[in-house]
Amino acid sequence: MSSSRTSQRFRKLRLALREHYRIINSNKLSQFGFWVIILFTLVAIFAPWIAPHDPWEMTYDSNGNFASLRPPSWEFPMGTTHLGYDLFSQLILATRTTLLIGVVSGFISIVIGANVGLIAGYYGGKIDEVLMRITDILYGMPFLPFIIVLIALFGRQLEFIILAIVLIIWRTSARVIRAQAMSIKQRQYIQMAKARGASDLRIIYRHILPNVLPLLLLYAAFNIAWSIITEASASFLGFGDGETVSWGGMLYELWLSGKTRVAWWWFASPSVCIILLVTSLVFVSRAYEEVANPRLRKR
Amino acid sequence: MTEINKDPLLSVRNLGVVYETSQGPVHAVTDVSFDVQENEVFGIAGESGCGKSTLIKALLRLLPDNGVATADRCDYRGSALMKMEGEAFRKEILWQEISMVPQSAMASFNPVYRVGDQVVESIQTHRKASRAEALERASELFDVVGLEPGLLKSYPHEFSGGMRQRAMIAMALSLDPGLIIMDEPTTGLDVLVQERILRRIREIRAELKSSIILITHDIAVIAEMSDRIAIMYGGEIMEQASTIELFENPHHPYTLGLKNAFPSITTMGTELISIPGSPPTLIGPVQSCPFAPRCPFDDAACHAANPAATEIAAGHVVRCVNYENSAQFRSLAKEKSTWLS
Amino acid sequence: MVVLELDRLSCHFELTPGFVDRVIKRKPPSYIKAVERLSIAIGEKEILGIAGESGCGKSTTCSMVSGLLDPTEGDIRFRGKSILGLRGDAIKDYRRSVQMIFQDPYESLNPRFRTVDIVAEGPRALELWDANEIEQRSLAMLDAVGLPSGKYAERFPHELSGGERQRVGIASALVMEPEVIIADEPLSMLDVSIRAGILDLLREMQAERGFSSLYVSHDLSILGNVADRLLIMYLGQAMEIGPAEEVIRNPKHPYTRALIGAVPIPDPRSRRAIPNIRGDISKPIDPPPGCRFAPRCPYADASCSNTFIEMETGAGTLHQAACHRLAEIDNAGS
Ligand SMILES: Nc1ncnc2c1ncn2[C@@H]1O[C@H](COP(=O)(O)OP(=O)(O)OP(=O)(O)O)[C@@H](O)[C@H]1O
Ligand SMILES: Nc1ncnc2c1ncn2[C@@H]1O[C@H](COP(=O)(O)OP(=O)(O)OP(=O)(O)O)[C@@H](O)[C@H]1O
Ligand SMILES: [Mg+2]
Ligand SMILES: [Mg+2]
Numbered sequence: 010m011s012s013s014r015t016s017q018r019f020r021k022l023r024l025a026l027r028e029h030y031r032i033i034n035s036n037k038l039s040q041f042g043f044w045v046i047i048l049f050t051l052v053a054i055f056a057p058w059i060a061p062h063d064p065w066e067m068t069y070d071s072n073g074n075f076a077s078l079r080p081p082s083w084e085f086p087m088g089t090t091h092l093g094y095d096l097f098s099q100l101i102l103a104t105r106t107t108l109l110i111g112v113v114s115g116f117i118s119i120v121i122g123a124n125v126g127l128i129a130g131y132y133g134g135k136i137d138e139v140l141m142r143i144t145d146i147l148y149g150m151p152f153l154p155f156i157i158v159l160i161a162l163f164g165r166q167l168e169f170i171i172l173a174i175v176l177i178i179w180r181t182s183a184r185v186i187r188a189q190a191m192s193i194k195q196r197q198y199i200q201m202a203k204a205r206g207a208s209d210l211r212i213i214y215r216h217i218l219p220n221v222l223p224l225l226l227l228y229a230a231f232n233i234a235w236s237i238i239t240e241a242s243a244s245f246l247g248f249g250d251g252e253t254v255s256w257g258g259m260l261y262e263l264w265l266s267g268k269t270r271v272a273w274w275w276f277a278s279p280s281v282c283i284i285l286l287v288t289s290l291v292f293v294s295r296a297y298e299e300v301a302n303p304r305l306r307k308r
Numbered sequence: 309m310t311e312i313n314k315d316p317l318l319s320v321r322n323l324g325v326v327y328e329t330s331q332g333p334v335h336a337v338t339d340v341s342f343d344v345q346e347n348e349v350f351g352i353a354g355e356s357g358c359g360k361s362t363l364i365k366a367l368l369r370l371l372p373d374n375g376v377a378t379a380d381r382c383d384y385r386g387s388a389l390m391k392m393e394g395e396a397f398r399k400e401i402l403w404q405e406i407s408m409v410p411q412s413a414m415a416s417f418n419p420v421y422r423v424g425d426q427v428v429e430s431i432q433t434h435r436k437a438s439r440a441e442a443l444e445r446a447s448e449l450f451d452v453v454g455l456e457p458g459l460l461k462s463y464p465h466e467f468s469g470g471m472r473q474r475a476m477i478a479m480a481l482s483l484d485p486g487l488i489i490m491d492e493p494t495t496g497l498d499v500l501v502q503e504r505i506l507r508r509i510r511e512i513r514a515e516l517k518s519s520i521i522l523i524t525h526d527i528a529v530i531a532e533m534s535d536r537i538a539i540m541y542g543g544e545i546m547e548q549a550s551t552i553e554l555f556e557n558p559h560h561p562y563t564l565g566l567k568n569a570f571p572s573i574t575t576m577g578t579e580l581i582s583i584p585g586s587p588p589t590l591i592g593p594v595q596s597c598p599f600a601p602r603c604p605f606d607d608a609a610c611h612a613a614n615p616a617a618t619e620i621a622a623g624h625v626v627r628c629v630n631y632e633n634s635a636q637f638r639s640l641a642k643e644k645s646t647w648l649s
Numbered sequence: 650m651v652v653l654e655l656d657r658l659s660c661h662f663e664l665t666p667g668f669v670d671r672v673i674k675r676k677p678p679s680y681i682k683a684v685e686r687l688s689i690a691i692g693e694k695e696i697l698g699i700a701g702e703s704g705c706g707k708s709t710t711c712s713m714v715s716g717l718l719d720p721t722e723g724d725i726r727f728r729g730k731s732i733l734g735l736r737g738d739a740i741k742d743y744r745r746s747v748q749m750i751f752q753d754p755y756e757s758l759n760p761r762f763r764t765v766d767i768v769a770e771g772p773r774a775l776e777l778w779d780a781n782e783i784e785q786r787s788l789a790m791l792d793a794v795g796l797p798s799g800k801y802a803e804r805f806p807h808e809l810s811g812g813e814r815q816r817v818g819i820a821s822a823l824v825m826e827p828e829v830i831i832a833d834e835p836l837s838m839l840d841v842s843i844r845a846g847i848l849d850l851l852r853e854m855q856a857e858r859g860f861s862s863l864y865v866s867h868d869l870s871i872l873g874n875v876a877d878r879l880l881i882m883y884l885g886q887a888m889e890i891g892p893a894e895e896v897i898r899n900p901k902h903p904y905t906r907a908l909i910g911a912v913p914i915p916d917p918r919s920r921r922a923i924p925n926i927r928g929d930i931s932k933p934i935d936p937p938p939g940c941r942f943a944p945r946c947p948y949a950d951a952s953c954s955n956t957f958i959e960m961e962t963g964a965g966t967l968h969q970a971a972c973h974r975l976a977e978i979d980n981a982g983s
Contacts, residue, residue, distance in 0.1 A: 020330070020803075195419060195465060197756040204715045204751075205771035205821065206744035219761040329808065331800055355840045356812025372807060411811045411838070412755035456932050458679075466662065466681075469752045469834070470703030492811065495837040496752070498702045498867045499911040500924055525812075525840035528913035551917045566841075567915075582845040589800045 032296050042292030049286055052101055053108040060098035064254045067093040081274050088274035091266050099254050100278050106255040107286075110167070110240045114174040115233030121175065122182030122232075123225055127213050129183070130190025141187070144180040152177055152239070153246070160248050167250045174239045182228040189221045223297055230294035234287045241283050256283050316343035317487060317519050318367075321381035325359070325366045328374045334590050336362040336375070338543045341617070344487065347513065349520045351534030351551070353527060353566070355587050359543040360523045361411050364489050368408060369397060384487070403483055404434055411491040411523075413476035417464035423475050424460030431482050449478035452508045454501050470496035477505065481512065489521045494529055506533055527566065531555065536623070539563050542588045542598030545617070549624040559626045559634040562599045564641035584647060597628070604646045605630060605637055651729075652861045653691040653714065653747075653829055657959075658723035660684040660709050664934065681933050683709040685885040685941075686723070686959060691829070694855065696862040698876030698893055700869060700908070704933060706885040707865045708752055711833045714863065715749040716740065727829075745775055748827035750835040752865075754814035758806040764791065765802040768821045777825070790820040795846055811838040819847060823854065830862045836871065848875060869912055873897045881905045884931055884941035887960055891968025901970035903978060904942045940973065948974050 033043045052059060062068055069075055070084055079089045087096040129140040156173045163169040193199065194217065202216045218225075243249060244257030245264070256279040263275045325337040337359040344350045352360050366377035367389060382389045384406065389397070410416055417426055424446055431442040447457035453474040464472060473496045480488055494502045506529070513520060524530055530537060531551060538548040539562065547560040558564055565583040585602035597603070600610040607630070615629045630637075640646045664679045684706040691697050699707050712718040714725055716732055725732050732743055748771070751757035758767055769787040772778060778786065788798040794816040806814055815838045822830060836844045848871075854860065866872050872879055872893055879893040881902065889902040900906045907924040926945045937943060943953040958971040972978070 024330070192419060197751060197753060198759040200712075200717050201749075201751055201757045201818075201821075202759070202770060202774070204717060204744065204749045205774055205825070206741055207770065207774040211774055216759055220759070222761075327808070330803065356815075356838065356843050357810045361810060374808075414753040415755040451930065454930050456930055456934060458932075458934050462664065466664075468704040468708055474703070492838060496703060496834065496867070498700065498908065499869070499913065500908055500926075501703050502867075503911045503913070503924065525838070526913075528915040531915050531917040532913050555917050582842045586795055586797075586846075587843075589797065591800060 032299075033293065035296050035299070038292040039296035042289035045285055045289040046293065049104055049108060049282075049289075053105040056101050056105040060095075060101045062095040062098040064099045064102050065094060066098075068095050069093075087278045088272070090262065090272070090275060091268055096259070096275060096278060099259055100256070100282065103254040103256050103259060103279065104282070106167075106250075106253045107237055107240060107257075107282075110171055110174070110255070111233045111237040111286075114171045114178065114236040114240075115229055117171070118175045118179040118232045118236070119182055119225060119229040122179040122228065123186050123218075123221070125179070125183040126186030126188075127190045127217060127221070130187040131194055131209070131213050131217060133191070137187075140183075144183050147176065147180045150177070156243055156248055165248060165250055167253065170240065170243060170248070170250060173243070174236050177239065178232050178235050182225075182232060185228060186221055186224060189224055190217055193217050193220050227294045227297040230290045230297065234290040234294075237283065237287055237290075241279075256280075315386070317346045317348075317385060318344040318521075319381060319383045320367070320379065323363070323366060323377065323379040323382060325362050325371065325375055325377045327362075327372075328376070329591075332591050333593075335592070335594055336543055336590055337366065337377075338594055339617075340540075340543075340545050342538055342545065342548060344519050344521060347517045347519060348536065349513070349522055349534045351530040351537040352521065352523045352540060353525060353530050353537060354540030356525065357587055357590075358540045359590075360540060361491055362543075363540075364408065364491060364521065364523065368402065368406065368489070369394075403430065403485065405485055406487045406489065407480040407483060407485040408489040409473075409476050409480045409491060409493050411495075413473045413491075413493070414469050414496065416476055417472060419464050421463075422461055423464055423467065423472075424462075427460070427475070427479050427482060430479055434483050445482060446478070449481055450475070452481065452505075452512070453478045454504050468496075470498070470501065473497065474501070474505065481509075484516055485518060487519050487521065489523075491523045492525070493522070494524065494526065502529070539566065542594070543590055544594075544598060544614075544627060545625070546599065546628070547624075547626050549621075553621075553624055557624075558638065559620065559624075559631045560599075560628050561603050561605050561637055561641070564637060565602075565647065568641060568647075582647075604640070605633070650693050651690045652693055652695075652727070653863070654726040654729075655687055655689045655710070655714070656724040656726065658684055658687045658710070658713060658725065659721045660706070660713060660718065661721045679934050682885050682936055683933075684713070684720075686957070687882075687885075687887055688959065689880060689887070689890070691861050691863065694859045694861055695878065696855075696864055696876050698872035698879040699863065699865045699882060700867060700872055700879065701882030701888070702884070702908075702931060703867075704884075704931070705882045707882060708833050711749055711831045711863065711865060714831055715747060716743060717749075741775060745777070745825065746827055747829040747831065748822040748825050749831040750819055750822045750833060752833040752837075754811060754818050754838065757818055758814055760806055763803055763805060764796070764809070764817050765798070767806075767817055768824055771821060771825045775825075787820075787824055790824040791817075793850055794820045794823075795843055796820070812840070812843065815839060816843075816847070823850075826858060828860055830860055830864075832862060833865045834867065835864075837867070844871070851875070869897055869909060881908065884933055884936055886941050886957075887971060888942065889968075889970040890960060895968050899968075901968070901975060901979070902942075902972050903946050903948055905970070940971070948978050950974070 033039050067075065068089060075093055077089060077091055077093045079085050081088045085095055085097065087100060089095055125140050129137040155177065159169060159173045199212060199216055202212050207216065240255060241257030244255050245260045247261055249255055249258045249261065259279045263269060263272065269276065321341045323337060323340045327334040327336055340363060354360055365371050367382065371377060379390055384401065389401065417423060427446040428439060428442040431437055431445055446460055450457050450460060455471060455474055467475065477493055522530060522533055534551050536550050537554050538545045539560065540546065541562050547554065547558065547563045554563065558567065583602055588598050594614050596611045596613065597615055600606045603610065609629045615627050617625050617627045618631060619625050620631060660683045662681045662683055664681060687710065689697065701707060709718065713720050727743060727747065735743055765787050768790055769783050772783040777783065788802060791798040791801060796813060796816055809817065815835065819835055836847060839847065864876055876893040878890060879896040880887055881889040881896065881904065883904050889896060889900065889905045896905065897909060900909050907926045911924045925947055927947060937954040939954040939956045940958065943949040946953065953973050958973065960969055960971050
């Protein structure tokens with residue numbers, strides 16, 4: 010019996026994967042986005058093994074000269090900074106930081122957003138009122154002063170940067186998921202679950218949640234993209250974690266060095282990475298949006 | 309029936325539909341051929357799961373992703389439905405020419421818009437009409453289906469099951485289509501409302517000369533409404549004839565069984581003879597007559613091959629190897645013992 | 650003994666008014682009186698059939714009895730105790746005992762659940778048995794309603810035909826082994842032979858476990874077969890009640906007469922008589938205080954629309970009709 014059940018579970022998993030495969034392959038852009046994301050993920054995982062140098066190692070070229078502000082070449086594929094740091098290595102290690110921050114804060118924010126949205130949407134009434142007022146307050150919160158205060162209070166550490174990003178980002182997903190939960194709550198199959206004796210929590214997490222899942226995945230991707238942008242802008246403004254390299258942080262260093270006009274390569278690579286990853290996430294989430302929102306679907 | 313030699317409105321030949329599932333292919337419709345003439349009501353009856361809805365979804369190209377339809381011919385007024393551009397089909401045929409009341413009629417409204425707005429929108433996307441004109445038309449149609457026009461302002465969840473179904477019927481009538489396909493249009497309706505709607509539809513049909521495909525498992529409704537009937541079983545049309553002919557001169561054993569099993573308010577209390585056994589699940593290809601396992605008159609030939617459709621009289625088509633013995637079957641079928649052995 | 654008792658149960662819905670009507674014209678809100686002072690009692694093992702015009706409040710009554718909708722007025726008692734405002738374990742117990750089969754199989758099955766999971770949901774939610782047994786019973790129940798579990802258990806609702814969906818809904822209620830089954834048009838999409846199979850299953854369960862039932866259907870011939878008593882409703886009011894066969898053979902109320910006269914007969918040469926009622930749309934919005942059928946009744950006079958008749962509808966009561974002019978109609982009829 011139990012073996013049949015594991016095989017059943019396996020089959021369910023396979024079916025689910027096939028569904029995702031179909032969604033991602035539904036158009037060229039999302040296919041492209043998917044592979045870009047995979048590439049960045051691999052780079053992030055194997056970063057220390059790929060990077061030829063330490064990010065803060067002063068490098069010398071093969072002739073033994075100090076390599077300061079070198080444009081891209083065979084030896085330094087993405088050039089070097091004024092202090093002789095290898096930008097290629099920085100970029101690769103920064104991918105790790107950026108992706109980590111993006112995924113962790115994207116994940117936490119969607120978990121919070123989904124729960125707040127589902128609970129507010131399902132219960133309605135006072136609970137909804139309170140939760141929605143809280144999100145309204147967050148909507149009114151300007152990002153920069155908020156993050157400055159947080160960092161002033163707690164210091165420039167990765168955890169607090171993630172916390173700050175999460176606090177800013179979950180509100181949108183909460184709103185959207187609340188709206189969806191409210192409409193699903195009206196459906197008769199929820200009434201049926203209730204009549205069969207399912208408790209409120211069971212209805213929320215077993216009956217409503219799977220039906221908002223496509224939307225949830227969509228917003229998870231959006232949230233990751235937003236976290237990456239937010240992290241980059243925070244770092245660029247100097248509120249990043251000083252201990253680790255990130256794409257925004259690289260741009261901040263460039264700004265500090267005052268070499269913006271000279272070192273185009275220093276500017277180019279992190280910006281391209283940010284744009285590439287964020288648009289890839291958007292492309293993939295668009296494919297999910299068609300599933301989440303049948304009105305967009307072609308008949 | 310009107311002149312036979314006129315070109316049919318809809319002509320279908322050898323239509324088949326297969327659904328791909330994890331348990332293997334489901335042959336939901338196999339080798340179906342029929343014609344619908346101008347100004348005719350064509351009834352399709354058959355057991356639950358025999359492929360009625362699949363058949364019309366295939367005609368309207370509304371099959372889900374895992375369903376594939378094939379046909380030698382599928383022509384509406386001479387244009388091949390299956391070969392048309394998707395865009396052209398949606399614009400020119402769907403709703404305009406062929407409209408449909410789906411079996412899921414009760415669930416087919418968008419829950420966030422008022423019912424009236426949805427009817428108006430459907431009129432306005434296909435016709436040049438001001439909002440007031442469209443609204444006028446909508447109230448007219450609500451009257452046809454026996455709903456108070458004041459209810460146009462309600463949301464779908466404020467309607468009862470039968471009211472939603474009636475609103476959907478109103479929507480299908482809204483553009484005066486040439487062919488209206490109704491999939492179980494009367495499941496949620498009481499007999500009085502049903503009688504009224506069927507009467508009004510008959511009047512509209514006489515006026516507009518449109519045709520109707522009526523799908524139902526309610527033999528009484530089909531007997532009352534249709535000019536011709538097709539009886540489906542296991543994805544195939546078993547017998548097809550004009551209504552009177554089918555009721556008075558049935559040939560297929562399944563038709564005989566179906567007639568026996570139908571309760572009527574006039575025969576309440578008398579025992580009904582139902583066909584024992586269960587319908588085929590349609591998984592895997594068909595290699596014998598699908599009804600053979602339940603047929604009281606089956607012989608080796610029935611299990612050896614799937615019989616071809618034979619036209620035994622003008623417009624009367626039967627798919628049974630032993631159709632010549634039908635007179636004998638008819639008398640035997642009235643005995644309960646025939647079906648139990 | 651009375652199992653379920655509805656005591657002058659009413660349910661009124663305020664119609665959602667348009668913005669202009671509400672704020673600018675300040676019209677008073679309109680009401681749909683979906684159920685009006687309905688009293689019925691269902692005895693042990695009794696099957697009470699309900700028939701009536703589409704939109705007359707049958708589903709609303711079912712929802713109220715299942716505890717999904719709060720009545721505007723009146724009370725519902727299960728074995729003598731009111732079920733209104735039950736909380737926590739009490740409502741769980743009630744849910745275990747009273748199960749509803751929903752009317753629309755296209756709306757009431759969760760699109761993300763496989764058929765086994767739909768059937769197993771109730772027992773899982775209430776932890777009736779251990780996981781293995783729940784699964785076994787659910788699969789067996791699917792087999793019992795004519796959906797061989799090997800072929801249907803793993804399908805999603807969108808891969809089923811209408812009648813197949815309907816049977817999944819039936820299985821999901823029966824698997825709970827309830828004491829009362831509220832069946833809202835459970836067989837409307839099934840053909841006669843499958844219907845017969847399911848009715849046999851119900852009879853078997855009835856003989857084994859003995860449940861009571863509120864059975865809504867438009868099909869009077871089924872009701873004549875399965876129901877002990879039959880209630881006829883029109884626009885939220887009870888019109889007639891009595892032993893099922895008796896009501897069908899000898900209808901008293903003008904509405905019941907029209908209803909039964911309009912049942913189609915499976916013979917292409919017969920045409921049903923045009924029903925003897927006036928007008929042909931029932932108007933549920935803001936109905937008259939008295940008999941709701943009065944505007945369409947061929948026998949009605951002015952007094953009919955003004956006074957409401959309540960019937961004495963306790964368990965086992967005789968055949969009666971809520972009509973002011975019963976005597977005169979009887980005379981005219983004979
Ligand atoms: N998407 C699908 N995937 C797989 N099988 C399907 C799918 N849709 C329908 N089927 C199967 O195809 C068969 C025919 O279904 P269809 O909906 O055409 O039946 P039907 O004649 O309309 O029955 P009913 O009267 O119950 O509505 C059924 O056995 C059903 O299980
Ligand atoms: N949530 C709601 N808001 C407003 N009106 C409602 C609501 N639910 C039902 N109604 C109205 O109450 C009346 C009774 O509806 P109900 O669903 O009980 O009818 P029914 O007898 O089940 O009809 P059917 O046989 O068509 O299913 C209808 O007029 C309907 O419009
Ligand atoms: Mg169908
Ligand atoms: Mg109803």
